[in-house]
Amino acid sequence: MFTLSEDAAMVGVQAKWIDHLVSCGLRAARYASTLDDKQLVLALSVPQRDYAAALIACGWVLGAKRPNVSDPRRVLERVEPGQKVCLTDKKHIVAAKFFRVDTKMGRDVLVTDQSTWCIDKITAINVLSDDMEPTKIPCCQERPEPGSLARMAGIDRNWDSWLVSAPADLAIIGTCKWIERELDACIFRSEDIALDSDDIKTVLLPKKKGAVAWHTRIVSHVDRDVCLNLPDSTSIVILDGNGAIKYLPDLRSKVVICILDRSAANETAEESILQYRNTRGVPIALSEVNGWKILPGIEYIAYEVSL
């Protein structure tokens, strides 16, 4: 069972709905892996939108593929000068342009436009694809530590590999200010109480100014152009709240999860979900999907759409 708290200093809350929303993200990730040229649309009507998107996103990470990054020296053998790379050592995570491998005082070093790094100290390195690029290159930040969720996802063992190769496939559209605040919340299992770095953003790695490695795009619902032009590598979009749901018919990601906020009742958002279902969707009964549970107080509509 997870405990969610507003920040590390606050008393946490344990509840079924927290576990349930995390498991919705996880189940969606598993379901998505069975889909071929189809999109899963899952709409959840919750009493209040707060934290729902963040928790579902946590579940998605739990279901994400484990990183598979080779030994740094082997990666460096294949990198061409000018290519952008992301690397970690024990303290830093860096994105920079690769120049060359050199020798300095008898040691192999990696020369980049950011700095020179001793290759023996590099714990993981990966070539950055266009979709994964941070907002500015070169850049460097402190290396975050893995928390409880990372341990549960099994990515703590290859944490550095995860940091440099985390798939940038998750987008949350909604009210940025609210979502960013919620990503500061901490989530942990009771057996991991001694671990630090349990804030959600350590695993979700939101894209923002100065962030080197990132996994999650947070897009404001008022930013129409960005909402309508998400890169093809986006596998899941969480439409958080009524203002974001209008983008549903325009999305091509494998999974779209709509969070309907009942406390801000809005018929138009409901209609968008139903209209898309009626014109393009094939309904799914979640109760018949293996392992999917239904919780009182939450309403569900799920369907598949041909892409």
Added chain:
Amino acid sequence: MNHLESLNRRYEISARFDGASDGTVVIEAIPDPAGARFDKALRNIITSLGEDAVSFEELLSPAKALRWKRLFHAQPVTLDGRFQVLAEQVIERCSLMEGALDEQLLEELSKASECVVDTDSGFADELPVWIDDVGPEECVVVVANRSDVIEVREWLQRDGLQVLTARQALSAVLVRSQLYVVGPPIFYPRALATAAVTDEISYLVSDWFRCRKLPRSSFAEFAEKAVDVKTRVRESDTVEVVNLPAVEESDVLDEYIPQPIWGKAGTATRGPNSDEALARKLYLGGGFAMWLDDGQRIRSLDPSQPVGERVAYMDVESVTEGSFLLLREGASERKTLYEAALDSLGHRAADITASQTRWKCRLDDRLQRRGHRCVEDELKAFGVTACEQVRAWTDPILVRPKSKRDFWLLLEWLGVPVQSTTANADMLKRALRSESQRIRKELEVIIEYIDLDELERIGYVSLGGRNVGVRGMCATRVLAISHFKRPVARSRTRLLIKDDGGRWLE
């Protein structure tokens, strides 16, 4: 209790209400003989008018507004000046209508108005007692609007009691046990019961209003598992069920919702000319109206959002009663934006205007010569998918058809250079986008400093911006949207017009 604990409480209450068999939500049917008499008198008049009701809007509009107010009235009638004004208006209209309508019916409506304005509804006796029984600090009273919040608070004068609108109650962090909602559940958000913030909920409903259901939700109807909240009605002993309508059907319910004076606007039957668009009439806060066509999105304001994310675009079909729109006096958004975008293009503006004019003139010429049906057919044969939109494409401030492919094919069909024309149109479109972003940011800054509470209470505020693009703008609430559409000159759509037809709605 911190924010997360209060959220958790809300999930717990929702789960407890969902499927509970004991009828957790109570509907208190409260006697209101004066209200019942007025309702009956008004219904008799509406029945006698039948199809002619449209011609008697000047009487029916204030009368319906008065009945509506009665449904949501807990405070003593003397505290509400507007209630008095409405009743006087109905009485005055009754006397003006003499000869045009059955005299007995008019006299009864007039007398019932006098009676309703002299007598408090039964709520005024019951509500204070119930609040004191539970303890004011454990109660929340939900009323219909912000003016009622002020009046009910002043009337009840109980320390610790919270009086809120439904929207406020739904977004508040509350740790209270009892919610009293003044008025029928059907006219309040369903979430008051399905996303409840208190342990118990009671709706206070006049006994003459027979619909006691919660509002429906289309999502819940199609959901694999809908939140099912059962209600329990506590009928008063004194109820005298005489000739009460079965207000279960939606058209009868609609009749209870106040209507503006649409006048002759709804009677046109012809189709639009080439320079016209079909548009709905909207009544807006501040004594305004507007014709809204089905075209592009419209700028809107969501006061519930945080700074920087309040100004957005809304699809026309998403505009509902209660939405806030950002509009200009004297000019439409599109025209202002278009001019600002051209300005921003500097010396390239002349070339772009010439290139745009060329293809639009040629298209207009073909439409004139061959007729729009023939042009549509030819374009269809040419592969243009949205060919039924062809007449709208001649609009000087519409940059290009939505689909790029349609645009290429259209230009080819017109015999206009495709590359340079599309490049020019794309440049203009980019400029429009960046101007629109600039205006959005500027509006966000202005809105940060306006009193949003005041806007919610009054329904209108002038923004007082000075720069190009935001000058003369105001935020205004949609009060009513017509069911009918009428052909309106494109240049007149989306313009604020002074029109007091919605005066009884404010």
